[in-house]
Amino acid sequence: MNASAQSPPRTLVAGIGNVFLGDDGFGVETARLLTERELPGHVEVVDIGVRGVHLAYQLLDGYDTLVLVDATARGGAPGTLYVIEHDVGGPSPAPDAPALDGHRMTPDTVLALLSTLCAGTGAEPPRRVLVVGCEPASVDERIGLSAPVSDAVPEAVRLIEELLRNGEPSVAQASTAEAST
Numbered sequence: 001m002n003a004s005a006q007s008p009p010r011t012l013v014a015g016i017g018n019v020f021l022g023d024d025g026f027g028v029e030t031a032r033l034l035t036e037r038e039l040p041g042h043v044e045v046v047d048i049g050v051r052g053v054h055l056a057y058q059l060l061d062g063y064d065t066l067v068l069v070d071a072t073a074r075g076g077a078p079g080t081l082y083v084i085e086h087d088v089g090g091p092s093p094a095p096d097a098p099a100l101d102g103h104r105m106t107p108d109t110v111l112a113l114l115s116t117l118c119a120g121t122g123a124e125p126p127r128r129v130l131v132v133g134c135e136p137a138s139v140d141e142r143i144g145l146s147a148p149v150s151d152a153v154p155e156a157v158r159l160i161e162e163l164l165r166n167g168e169p170s171v172a173q174a175s176t177a178e179a180s181t
Helices: 022-035 052-059 107-121 147-167
Strands: 011-016 043-049 065-071 081-086 128-134
Touching: 011 022, 011 052, 011 147, 022 043, 022 065, 022 128, 022 147, 043 052, 052 107, 065 147, 081 147, 128 147
Parallel strands: 011 043, 011 065, 065 128
Antiparallel strands: 081 128
């Protein structure tokens, strides 16, 4: 892409999680560290925490790519990092919980809400959604990350910076599906 011909597509990196549930705070801590880094001007990093509805409304501002950073239990060793490409064109699962519980919205629920909001406003949802996840050791009530997840945060920052390089995140740089710490 020729940067002088057009501006790069906007990218939103959203840290998700509850800092009062141990390793669930991975996304929030990673976003905090990312805000201290020098990133391209077309990249915005936000700490969403548990405010899923806020994320859906923020996405109405128009982003080409969304990178969600979250604790992601997939059965690996605690601290294992994953890069998952969300199927944007696929059907959105129906939410299991009541329609809008703003503190219990999963990324899938947020994206389903976003589809509804876009249909009502004429806005476009992100063309691409990536999840940078970390296998948690514990999401019990406590403040602070476990040692393996804390150790994975700087690696997640490096991984996200790699994904954002040249304005177009590419999972090719992240071993396509998983990167282990």
